[in-house]
Amino acid sequence: SRCASRLLHVPVERDPSFAQLLDKDVSFFEGVLGRSGVITDPDALEPFNRDWQKKYFGHSKVALRPKTTEQVAELLSYCSSRRLAVVPQGGNTGLVGGSVPLYDEVVISTAAMNQIIEFDDVSGTLVAQAGCVLQALDEAVGQRGYMMPLDLGAKGSCHIGGNVSTNAGGLRLLRYGSLHGSVLGLQVVLPEPLMAGNTAGGSSPDAGGRILDLLRTLRKDNTGYDLKQLFIGAEGTLGLITAVAIQCAPRPPSVQVALLACPSFQAVTDTLRAARQRLGEVLSAVEFLDASCSVLACEQLEGVRNPLVAAEGEQGAAAVTHGSEALSPFYMLVETHGSNQEHDLQKMEQFLEAVMAEGCVSDGTLAASEAQARAIWRLREGVPEALARKGAVYKYDVSLPTGVMYDMVTALRGRLEAAGFGSGAGVQVVGYGHIGDGNLHLNVSAPRYDTALLDLIEPYVYEFVARHRGSISAEHGIGLMKAAALPYSKSALAIELMRRIKGVVDPHGIMNPYKVLPRG
Amino acid sequence: SRCASRLLHVPVERDPSFAQLLDKDVSFFEGVLGRSGVITDPDALEPFNRDWQKKYFGHSKVALRPKTTEQVAELLSYCSSRRLAVVPQGGNTGLVGGSVPLYDEVVISTAAMNQIIEFDDVSGTLVAQAGCVLQALDEAVGQRGYMMPLDLGAKGSCHIGGNVSTNAGGLRLLRYGSLHGSVLGLQVVLPEPLMAGNTAGGSSPDAGGRILDLLRTLRKDNTGYDLKQLFIGAEGTLGLITAVAIQCAPRPPSVQVALLACPSFQAVTDTLRAARQRLGEVLSAVEFLDASCSVLACEQLEGVRNPLVAAEGEQGAAAVTHGSEALSPFYMLVETHGSNQEHDLQKMEQFLEAVMAEGCVSDGTLAASEAQARAIWRLREGVPEALARKGAVYKYDVSLPTGVMYDMVTALRGRLEAAGFGSGAGVQVVGYGHIGDGNLHLNVSAPRYDTALLDLIEPYVYEFVARHRGSISAEHGIGLMKAAALPYSKSALAIELMRRIKGVVDPHGIMNPYKVLPRG
Numbered sequence A, B: 001s002r003c004a005s006r007l008l009h010v011p012v013e014r015d016p017s018f019a020q021l022l023d024k025d026v027s028f029f030e031g032v033l034g035r036s037g038v039i040t041d042p043d044a045l046e047p048f049n050r051d052w053q054k055k056y057f058g059h060s061k062v063a064l065r066p067k068t069t070e071q072v073a074e075l076l077s078y079c080s081s082r083r084l085a086v087v088p089q090g091g092n093t094g095l096v097g098g099s100v101p102l103y104d105e106v107v108i109s110t111a112a113m114n115q116i117i118e119f120d121d122v123s124g125t126l127v128a129q130a131g132c133v134l135q136a137l138d139e140a141v142g143q144r145g146y147m148m149p150l151d152l153g154a155k156g157s158c159h160i161g162g163n164v165s166t167n168a169g170g171l172r173l174l175r176y177g178s179l180h181g182s183v184l185g186l187q188v189v190l191p192e193p194l195m196a197g198n199t200a201g202g203s204s205p206d207a208g209g210r211i212l213d214l215l216r217t218l219r220k221d222n223t224g225y226d227l228k229q230l231f232i233g234a235e236g237t238l239g240l241i242t243a244v245a246i247q248c249a250p251r252p253p254s255v256q257v258a259l260l261a262c263p264s265f266q267a268v269t270d271t272l273r274a275a276r277q278r279l280g281e282v283l284s285a286v287e288f289l290d291a292s293c294s295v296l297a298c299e300q301l302e303g304v305r306n307p308l309v310a311a312e313g314e315q316g317a318a319a320v321t322h323g324s325e326a327l328s329p330f331y332m333l334v335e336t337h338g339s340n341q342e343h344d345l346q347k348m349e350q351f352l353e354a355v356m357a358e359g360c361v362s363d364g365t366l367a368a369s370e371a372q373a374r375a376i377w378r379l380r381e382g383v384p385e386a387l388a389r390k391g392a393v394y395k396y397d398v399s400l401p402t403g404v405m406y407d408m409v410t411a412l413r414g415r416l417e418a419a420g421f422g423s424g425a426g427v428q429v430v431g432y433g434h435i436g437d438g439n440l441h442l443n444v445s446a447p448r449y450d451t452a453l454l455d456l457i458e459p460y461v462y463e464f465v466a467r468h469r470g471s472i473s474a475e476h477g478i479g480l481m482k483a484a485a486l487p488y489s490k491s492a493l494a495i496e497l498m499r500r501i502k503g504v505v506d507p508h509g510i511m512n513p514y515k516v517l518p519r520g
């Protein structure tokens, strides 16, 4: 694993202050959860030990599946007293190696905590256990006329607790805002009891005063520091989120989705500006992908096609080849959510006329059915999956001023080509992402992970971002992958303050060690 | 002052660990700020020592007006080394006694920190010094096609730093979200240096490593804990905010404002539901006021009238009397912000037709000009000012489920009447507020502050709120007024975690003492 670490720029050693798992520990866990809640079989452990990208591999010997907050409190109480390190795991779709152990940490999975606690039809507030799958929640509230305020490609697997822990952005942040705004309350289990005189063992009702109940459904509540904010995006390093209260949005009666072809990146940013202006309050998503992404998605994924490229009637990817006449350098997905279809269509048509007249858009299609809308979304949402199928992927998720955003892609591509890592070597540098939020996903696809290639990419990418006062992680978080790179985005004082806060709630550092904070 | 404290339910004593101001301190301050930046004249100090309501009076002997972040850092460095307690003060419009000293704390005012640092036309991101007045900022960005994402009755005086420090909600939270979502970055000066080996005196460039620079304008940035969130709503107890980066919203080309008369509170909530459904994405504000508030505003304020009450041509309040035939029990203000006037008007008309047909609304008027819209807003925004002119006001700002919201007003009114504090005694219990966010402003107007009356109101109001799992402070904050009542909304564990966080950044407790956290 030291070798793998080098390949991933993760130069850490196991912290010797953590205990090793003993048989008595497993017995204790079984006592709390029953046999079925404790996984020790190596084959069954495998999916808990590797990430979605199959890039990070841990060596945990036990994964736990609690069902209740009280069980989580008992588990953390025990792990803390035994100095067993812990990794909280949701849907394990994280892209920065945060959700898997690095060594032999205990995995606590929220997979069995998947109950909806409460939904209020009138206010649209949902309270759910942390392990509910995002898509399942969206379907449940959908039946009551609402939608979840976030959506992302991993919705079929990711958990709401994982979303909150990563402060997931996703496809509609532009319209529905960040989780810092839409999360109304949290319930969190802390690794240590904070209250003096309340340190009784795991059998007390609140398991030693570790259950931090911030679970309210109020839209406004200014009573002291907004503690829940600390756990939004903390990536499991401060506590384990067991329940989430969140403000849902009314499900829009009218949804319009357009796919547009743009001749240049300048045209992409001009189209974004026009969309903001002309679609105003109904605009719900503006995404982009470059030609290579479109080709990759169509090549790698069953049934995905680009309706602006494949000839009528030709399904599949056969007709789509990189560099073909029909391919445009960039594609954009523009979506509206509104309450009045007639008004929305009128706005959308005026927008499309304007951008085509100005030459920002060379071709476009407006979905005429839900199926067509889904197919357009599938093209965009399929990109990460297509990249993962192709081979190794170095993923960067950065915020940059839109003006220089694609320069980053072009510059890296040139740099790698010059060093012999061009398309001849099977290396592809592609860009896509949430352009409406200034968020670029820069991906390097390669036949395999390779130290020489990695050394060309990092810290080059981080330096480029820091130079433009961007963020080295717009939405994926820091995890293991970027812990050492945090200083590119945060000052020494800010990092010190993070450490101090970590020290308050997790003095022994058992919660998701090696992640987020750079080694001291 | 002990007597005044009893009148206000503020049973605290001066913390003897704080130093008293000496002449050498004033000399030091003058050395940093020059003579003009240091106020010691008793008359000139008076406005710094009393709050907007003239309810809280402090005894500070010095108020400081720094112009730069570096000056603030030097001042805090000095105050911390001398153990001089500090009160940050913005526009001093806060309603919970948080912005004024209780004893002899040093006031640091942001009034001279009123420069706009940067505005980006394309992304709508504003960076400004903390002392900029909200209305001045709104006018500045208005000239570039944007609006501030918050608006409140105190906009002509409150500072953006004060808004962030109180997490001000205001009139359009419903549409533009909370500051936890729209604030993109902060610069904060901490009272203590956190970095070892960087404790040099006040003359180093960053004045001893106290300047926490979180000033980014990125829409998305998931690089470690979102530290800025801690300072949003911390009411000056953790550090002094010196600059704010905030996401502005496009200024809507179409603004529609309606005033509606509702026969009952049930009709008010039904109208709210209809507004949500029919106005959807263009809805920007839903406010309500009861009949007494309307009467008060028209009586107390020059040029304010209720267009649904005063007969045509009769300006002023003469025609409006409490209980007159023409008065309706409730009024609502419904506003839309949209990009297309034709569409918005059509939605508004359909909404108005529906609520009138259903009997939720007995009378209504849609502003036909900007002047009419302003006049309707003035009626609603004038209520706190009218109450303040009338006499003493006990102000409560609570979140409650809309279903029971007005029951709180009726119940308290009944309770006070039964105890001899009815209208005969000059006492009035009124309700208004941001009903679209579940936020009620419950106000008791009385000829003077009176312990017997206060004992009837508190803890009764807090108990009612706690019983319905509401919030004892929806938006005004805790300040001095509600510090002892915090446990009605927050668990002991949550309060302990707040204390620990306070301990990390302000171990000597010099930042705004006696406020927010209940005494230990």
Ligand SMILES: Cc1cc2nc3c(=O)[nH]c(=O)nc-3n(C[C@H](O)[C@H](O)[C@H](O)COP(=O)(O)OP(=O)(O)OC[C@H]3O[C@@H](n4cnc5c(N)ncnc54)[C@H](O)[C@@H]3O)c2cc1C
Pocket (backbone or CB within 6 Å): A052, A087, A088, A089, A090, A091, A092, A093, A094, A095, A098, A099, A100, A110, A130, A151, A152, A153, A154, A157, A158, A159, A160, A161, A162, A163, A164, A165, A166, A167, A168, A169, A170, A171, A235, A236, A237, A239, A240, A241, A242, A384, A385, A475, A476, A479, A512
């Ligand atoms: C195809 C695909 C598309 C994606 N698209 C987006 C996108 O558009 N926007 C975006 O922001 N992200 C995206 N992601 C990554 C995103 O971070 C995750 O999908 C999601 O938010 C993580 O949820 P999860 O339940 O899988 O968490 P995991 O991967 O299991 O965990 C993520 C982190 O949170 C911690 N954690 C998980 N649950 C808890 C808990 N209950 N308490 C405390 N800590 C916990 C873990 O320790 C880990 O550090 C995508 C991923 C994939 C595979």
Ligand SMILES: Cc1cc2nc3c(=O)[nH]c(=O)nc-3n(C[C@H](O)[C@H](O)[C@H](O)COP(=O)(O)OP(=O)(O)OC[C@H]3O[C@@H](n4cnc5c(N)ncnc54)[C@H](O)[C@@H]3O)c2cc1C
Pocket (backbone or CB within 6 Å): B052, B087, B088, B089, B090, B091, B092, B093, B094, B095, B098, B099, B100, B110, B130, B151, B152, B153, B154, B157, B158, B159, B160, B161, B162, B163, B164, B165, B166, B167, B168, B169, B170, B171, B235, B236, B237, B239, B240, B241, B242, B384, B385, B475, B476, B479, B512
């Ligand atoms: C007529 C009227 C209407 C109002 N309407 C609303 C409303 O609709 N919604 C709402 O939320 N509030 C409302 N308020 C109260 C609201 O809290 C304040 O108006 C505003 O947000 C406070 O800003 P300020 O600059 O006046 O802060 P101040 O009153 O000066 O200070 C408020 C608190 O913040 C701290 N503080 C101030 N500046 C800083 C700084 N730079 N750094 C650190 N701490 C600081 C102070 O110590 C104090 O604790 C209203 C007030 C009035 C008088």
